[in-house]
Amino acid sequence: MLEIKNLTKIYDDGTVALKNVSFVVNEGEFLVIIGLSGSGKSTLLRCINRLIEPTEGKIIWNGKDITHIKGEELRCVRREIGMVFQHFNLVHRSSVLKNVMAGRLGYTKAFPSILSKFSEADRKKAMQVIDRLEIEDQIHKRADELSGGQQQRVGIARALMQDPKMILADEPVASLDPVLAHSILSNLEKLNQEDKMTVICSLHYLDLVQRYASRVIGLREGTIVYEGTKSDIRKMTDAQFKEIYGQEAERVGGDLEGTPAV
Amino acid sequence: MGKRKMNKQNLKAKEPQKPSFVPPFISSLLSMVIPGLGQILARAYSRGFIILASFFSIGGLLAWRIYQKGRRYKEIQTMVEKAFDLSPILLVITILFVLLYIWIIIDAYFAAKKSNRGSRSYGSGLMFFLLAVFFLLGWQIGDINIGEFFSQAGTALPTIGRLMWPWEKAIDRPEEIQIISARVLSPCQEQQIPQNEALEEEPYIIVSPTCGSPTEIDGTSGTEFAIVGGNFNTDQEIEIWWKDPNGNEFRQRQAGEYVKVTPDDEGNFQIAIIMPYRIISSTIEEKNLIWEVQARQLLSVGEAQLSAEFTLAVEKMIETIIIGMMATLFGVILSIPISFLAARNLMSENFFTKTVYYFVRTILNIVRSIEPLIWAIIATIVVGLGPFAGIIALTVHSIAALAKMYSEAIESIDQGPIEAIQATGANWTQTIVYAVIPQIIPPFVSFTIYRWDINIRMSTVIGFVGGGGIGFLLQQWIRLLDYRAAGIAVWFIAITVMILDYVSAEIREKYK
Numbered sequence: 001m002l003e004i005k006n007l008t009k010i011y012d013d014g015t016v017a018l019k020n021v022s023f024v025v026n027e028g029e030f031l032v033i034i035g036l037s038g039s040g041k042s043t044l045l046r047c048i049n050r051l052i053e054p055t056e057g058k059i060i061w062n063g064k065d066i067t068h069i070k071g072e073e074l075r076c077v078r079r080e081i082g083m084v085f086q087h088f089n090l091v092h093r094s095s096v097l098k099n100v101m102a103g104r105l106g107y108t109k110a111f112p113s114i115l116s117k118f119s120e121a122d123r124k125k126a127m128q129v130i131d132r133l134e135i136e137d138q139i140h141k142r143a144d145e146l147s148g149g150q151q152q153r154v155g156i157a158r159a160l161m162q163d164p165k166m167i168l169a170d171e172p173v174a175s176l177d178p179v180l181a182h183s184i185l186s187n188l189e190k191l192n193q194e195d196k197m198t199v200i201c202s203l204h205y206l207d208l209v210q211r212y213a214s215r216v217i218g219l220r221e222g223t224i225v226y227e228g229t230k231s232d233i234r235k236m237t238d239a240q241f242k243e244i245y246g247q248e249a250e251r252v253g254g255d256l257e258g259t260p261a262v
Numbered sequence: 263m264g265k266r267k268m269n270k271q272n273l274k275a276k277e278p279q280k281p282s283f284v285p286p287f288i289s290s291l292l293s294m295v296i297p298g299l300g301q302i303l304a305r306a307y308s309r310g311f312i313i314l315a316s317f318f319s320i321g322g323l324l325a326w327r328i329y330q331k332g333r334r335y336k337e338i339q340t341m342v343e344k345a346f347d348l349s350p351i352l353l354v355i356t357i358l359f360v361l362l363y364i365w366i367i368i369d370a371y372f373a374a375k376k377s378n379r380g381s382r383s384y385g386s387g388l389m390f391f392l393l394a395v396f397f398l399l400g401w402q403i404g405d406i407n408i409g410e411f412f413s414q415a416g417t418a419l420p421t422i423g424r425l426m427w428p429w430e431k432a433i434d435r436p437e438e439i440q441i442i443s444a445r446v447l448s449p450c451q452e453q454q455i456p457q458n459e460a461l462e463e464e465p466y467i468i469v470s471p472t473c474g475s476p477t478e479i480d481g482t483s484g485t486e487f488a489i490v491g492g493n494f495n496t497d498q499e500i501e502i503w504w505k506d507p508n509g510n511e512f513r514q515r516q517a518g519e520y521v522k523v524t525p526d527d528e529g530n531f532q533i534a535i536i537m538p539y540r541i542i543s544s545t546i547e548e549k550n551l552i553w554e555v556q557a558r559q560l561l562s563v564g565e566a567q568l569s570a571e572f573t574l575a576v577e578k579m580i581e582t583i584i585i586g587m588m589a590t591l592f593g594v595i596l597s598i599p600i601s602f603l604a605a606r607n608l609m610s611e612n613f614f615t616k617t618v619y620y621f622v623r624t625i626l627n628i629v630r631s632i633e634p635l636i637w638a639i640i641a642t643i644v645v646g647l648g649p650f651a652g653i654i655a656l657t658v659h660s661i662a663a664l665a666k667m668y669s670e671a672i673e674s675i676d677q678g679p680i681e682a683i684q685a686t687g688a689n690w691t692q693t694i695v696y697a698v699i700p701q702i703i704p705p706f707v708s709f710t711i712y713r714w715d716i717n718i719r720m721s722t723v724i725g726f727v728g729g730g731g732i733g734f735l736l737q738q739w740i741r742l743l744d745y746r747a748a749g750i751a752v753w754f755i756a757i758t759v760m761i762l763d764y765v766s767a768e769i770r771e772k773y774k
Contacts, residue, residue, distance in 0.1 A: 051685060077687075078687035081685070082686075083686075085678060085682060088678075089679050092679075094700050102682075102696050105686050106686050106687020110691045110692055114691065114695050158686065161686075168685075
């Protein structure tokens with residue numbers, strides 16, 4: 001479904017964020033990317049939907065090279081890929097409904113959208129999505145009046161409005177407490193399993209990775225240092241763990257099968 | 263240079279001080295020649311430089327003030343004596359200045375001694391003394407006279423009272439002079455004229471006798487008339503006038519004073535007057551020498567109404583508010599495009615945009631640093647006195663101030679929502695409408711209201727330099743010493759500003 005070939009990103013200030021990264025994502029996967037802050041997770045996710053322009057390499061989406069597409073073409077690709085953010089990135093002063101409707105912008109012409117004129121079908125769809133994520137009581141509130149977990153649900157609802165084939169989630173639970181983290185991730189899991197959406201998600205906590213990931217990629221200083229399946233990560237050794245998280249890192253996930261906590 | 267830098271680092275690290283360059287005695291001697299030099303050479307650098315700079319500036323200021331006071335005298339000694347005479351505080355400062363000099367010399371000795379011992383703590387007494395002398399000099403230069411403030415406050419009170427409570431001037435009562443008259447014949451003839459009679463309801467006067475002769479030019483006193491009046495208003499004085507046979511009216515004077523009488527509680531009065539001296543035109547026929555005695559009283563008639571000053575103040579206050587509003591409107595319209603040019607995040611694309619950014623910022627800073635009052639003076643040169651000049655002045659200043667605030671709001675927008683909206687496949691216009699505008703509207707509204715508030719405040723004083731509005735009126739009334747009218751203007755300004763303060767705070771609170 002998605003193929004990343006030799007992707008490299010060097011920022012204007014000379015920081016090398018990604019070095020020659022290649023991997024393939026198959027339909028229906030729940031791919032988790034792990035790695036320290038600054039290891040290039042966010043850059044990688046943003047390169048996929050071209051919020052960040054890669055320096056070198058190719059991004060192939062459903063057999064089509066989207067590395068250099070522009071304008072209407074890029075717009076059509078972007079609307080197939082939903083994105084969820086660590087800090088939710090809602091427009092604080094707008095209502096929940098307006099934030100959710102914004103997910104439909106990729107399908108709406110500029111002029112009607114400026115006047116907030118969305119089709120009846122879009123409105124119905126919004127209500128369905130809102131019902132599904134259980135935020136129907138909040139729709140007329142301002143986004144910044146909501147709790148963190150509710151805000152992230154609005155973020156997911158916005159992504160769902162795009163009818164996405166894939167969802168990119170950039171540390172979606174890093175700003176939430178563990179209970180909410182599970183609730184948000186199980187929302188994503190449902191989308192993955194029931195709606196067959198492909199999910200690429202970056203995470204920090206190993207226990208969450210073990211619980212939700214169908215496949216794991218480990219990034220360190222912009223290169224892939226680990227790749228493994230669900231069963232692989234359950235058997236992950238300290239050496240591999242330290243390879244990703246650095247020598248000084250300690251495992252935060254607690255006991256893992258076969259290996260005692262450090 | 264390098265050595266000093268090192269020494270500074272030593273100070274910071276609180277390491278022991280290196281020994282003084284010169285022995286204490288020499289240090290003292292050096293400070294005697296140039297105050298502060300001894301301290302500098304004793305490695306108390308900052309202390310030395312402060313002493314050096316303050317000593318010479320105090321000395322210079324003191325010399326200037328003495329010259330100012332005694333400049334009419336050529337000889338220096340008389341000049342100084344006269345100056346001390348006129349302003350005794352200068353003598354005190356001079357004595358303190360000499361003491362300061364001595365203290366500095368002693369201080370240099372101890373500074374060197376302490377440096378040799380490795381200590382770097384010097385007393386702060388000298389520094390306080392320096393400051394004290396400085397502020398005492400400031401007292402003299404500032405012409406501060408607390409005594410005058412309190413002694414003059416008493417005499418200023420009535421004026422201040424008029425300014426603080428001007429409302430008597432706000433209401434006009436239409437008034438009319440009521441004239442009640444009685445006829446008198448002069449000189450006396452056989453044929454008498456009838457005496458007036460007391461009336462029941464209306465005011466009346468009765469003059470007796472009904473004939474007499476005026477005072478002669480040689481000083482022979484005229485006939486004394488007794489006037490009895492009734493049914494007058496009790497709260498107003500009555501003036502006595504005459505109408506001579508020529509038809510000319512004049513006031514009765516007695517012993518140099520105009521004759522006035524206040525009626526009693528029933529509205530009755532009694533007064534005796536002497537018929538005054540008057541040249542009567544010869545064309546008047548002898549037979550008709552009828553004079554008229556008049557009792558005149560000021561009566562208020564009709565409803566009380568707002569005074570001309572009050573209505574003028576209202577009109578000008580409206581004009582003032584309009585000046586502020588128009589200036590804000592123009593300021594907002596013109597500053598929005600400029601603010602985009604002055605936002606760093608939008609203008610850091612390439613060298614050209616960066617140049618524009620710095621150029622716009624510099625211009626804005628210059629324009630903002632010039633007060634609206636100065637802009638108003640410039641505007642009056644161009645468009646003449648009046649509200650338009652005020653609008654121009656406030657607009658110019660508003661553009662500069664608002665563009666800066668707006669551009670800072672643009673600079674501080676959160677990139678997150680922009681990224682998120684872009685990720686949905688939104689195009690440029692949609693991203694601006696959905697992610698940028700919702701973020702900049704609240705600060706824009708808040709800054710605009712704040713500016714509106716400032717502009718209306720400023721428009722109340724912009725009239726002082728000819729920019730129209732109530733300030734112009736206020737300044738005129740103050741110059742005419744019409745403190746009541748000025749007080750009305752002051753009250754209007756205060757009320758408007760208070761209301762504005764509240765409203766603007768409320769609105770801004772909503773848009774936080």
